[in-house]
Amino acid sequence: MTAERRQVHLAAHFPGVNSTTVWSDPTAQSQVEFSSFEHFARTAERGFFDYLFLAEGLRLREHRGEIHDLDVVGRPNTLGILAAVAAVTRHIGVVGTLSSTFNEPAELARQLATLDHLSGGRAGWNVVTSSDAFHGGNFRRGGFLPHPERYERASEFVALAKKLWDSWDDDAVLGDAAAGEFLRAGAVHDVRHRGKHFDVDARSTVPRSPQGRPIIVQAGDSPDGRDFAAEHAEVIFSRHAEFDDGRRFYSDVKGRLAGRGRSEDSLLILPAVSFVLGDSPADAEEKAREISLQQISKPTAITFLEQVWNRDLSAYDADGPLPEVDPDPGEQITRGWARAFEENQAKIAAWRAKADAEKLSIRQLVIAVANRHGFVGTAAHVASEIDRYVQNRASDGFVVVGHLTPHGLDEFADAVIPELQERGVYRTEYAEGATLRENLGLPAPHRLTDQIGATA
Template sequence: MSRRIHLAAHFPGVNNTTVWTDPTAGSQIDFSSFEYFARNAERGLFDYLFLAEGLRLREHRGRIHDLDVLGRPNTLAILAALAGVTENIGLVGTLSTTFNEPYELARQLATLDHLSNGRAGWNAVTSSDAFHGANFRRGGFLDHGDRYRRAAEFAELSKRLWSSWREDAIIADAETGEFLRRDAVEQVVHTSDLFDIDARFDVPRSPQNRPLIVQAGDSADGRDFATAHADVIFSLHTEFEDAQDFYRDVKGRLAAVGRQEDDLKILPAASFVLGDTLEEARERSREIALAQVRPETAITYLEQVWNRDFSGYDPDGPLPDVDPDTGPESAQGFANRHAAVRSRIAKLREVAETEKLSIRDLIIRLTANHTFVGTPGQVAADIDRYVQERATDGFTVVGHLTPHGLDEFTDRVIPLLQERGTYRESYEEGATLRETLGVAGEPVAV
């Protein structure tokens, strides 16, 4: 029996995937961009819309990065507005476990889940650097292990809050006309060095019991977090054999925590370029990549790795033959930072020398190497192969334009996936996001 393909639609704009110089590029602020994208994704029967989040405008060398998006609106506000103009597609937002608090965020997500009739999801991410943390009272720095310890505790507390209402609480009180009974809502008490909570949650269970949880980390800690808490992994593993290895590793961890293979979906990010012929698609891919990685973008990338001024270097020339500036030797963590940066640069040099790449071509190779390039039929066949041979459960599709990035994919690839019988013909009426994806939640304690 063929496996069902699941697709998420990634609203572009947080990184250099987006081509802002295209005359059809739209606003990152105007709600019409989000509405168009959401309606188009729903027309393509995508499982959910995926909204990334940036907590601060990017800066480089003391200036606002002029190739970044112009503003970063609040994720939950956008998703709440989209709930009113869509009917079936899931609404997933990226929200940090480092710079939020469990009760507040759980309440906001539960509210969105009710407003959308069970279509809300949370991409739980950790944030480590003081650059973003400067916008918050804590200042932001957490070691890697502490980030995931906080994330795991955050997720566990959120799930306890979401499930703290007895399943029959609302129904019973509606029938009797009585006030909500105190014993219908569990008191959630938790004290640790990270969180101190003594609360009764004030939002009833939602139609899907709790919002969906998506996770994007790839470290051992990230995989453990996904195994224990996530319903979907947003991975970076798109090379076929590498994706199969990742699939086997993560899915193989589920039995130990009492979960089944389909309880956790793996949907890596995937870009695409279509053409009427393979040659045309390859030509378009090169044109789009050059627009995604402009000369100044390539130089900026190197400057951030080397921590040096490379403004005098030719982006079409070779990598700089200089050592990185890793800070004073007396700085805390100097040895580890120095080794990590040197290791990264050594890998960059190896790729550039092996493939004879200029600076710009190297950055294109690293950041704009499109996942699927070919005719619509070839792309549909490739996607189907990944799913049927258990390299993924589907993909998070990333277009290169805002808000028209999915137009071609929806018009030309989706019908071919449907012809194969591995992609839905319609949404199930009234389905929650959890039902659309086919992922089970935790058993409901009554």
């Protein structure tokens, strides 16, 4: 008997303020105007994607005392955008990046539960941590949290949010004076929590959401991050987009689930991947080369190196060899990226070896290490590669990253999606009324009602 083919899951990453996005293209549009988000969301929904994904920046990054070039387009609020997108779509999920360091559990849980209700059960939260004082400068705590404690706080944060989401009974009657209906006693339970990072006595103001809880997404890759994912995450936004590396990561993280009483199908792993399509392999490769040169201009290549070397490299030619000087261990000239001096030293050594072996200039090296396109080829080839990864458990699908705002997904939806459907590994329609959890094929969340009144 032939085994049933595994289905591909896809998420759509809105092009953000990073080196992947091309702003010099004549078709590039605003990062702030709603028309950009609307077009992108409608395209993703037309392509039957599981969800739209937004990154978030809490502060404009700085480089050598000035706002970083890519941040001048703006960093609007994630929840506001997702609520607006939910209003102009019917099926696609809306997932946003929100920090567990500079937010409070009761308020963020309330905001996400509200979004889940407004969207009909389509909300998700990409849990990230923020430990540096630069981002913390926007908050009264500053850089209050030592780096080693970031996942400790995040785990306690998410556990408390789950208790709040579970604190309403499924059959609670909402108050409606006109209809003579009122909330029954005992339908909502107080949440009392005493932990290292939070001391909370709360009563959720929002009933249990349509999908039980918003979907939890996570992107950490450290041992602590992988443990956090095995404990709490339902989707991992992975950086392991190479086939063999992806299989190792997939096996490692999925192997941690059984020890936490979870099944393999309770967690999806979706690496981020860019793409370039062409009428032939040669055409796609030429397009990929042109796009890479747009993404990494000469000034961008030098700026990228300066972030790692932590020194002014403006005197160097981007078409010349790597600087011979060592990184500066002093105060960071780039604010908004957290990199240890030792990490930069190791990275520079690896880059020098690569540049020497392949005779690469500064610009060529930056393109090779920072902007390698994941899938390059015809639509049929890209679909075949996506299918190969999923069937061989190198991933459960992908977070697709285009290079144009807001049209970066158009070609993928028009050309690659039909190829996946032809292979029988991708939906041809959404199930009417399905929640994001149902579209992802994730099990219903295990309720924590028996733990709600307990002190942590």
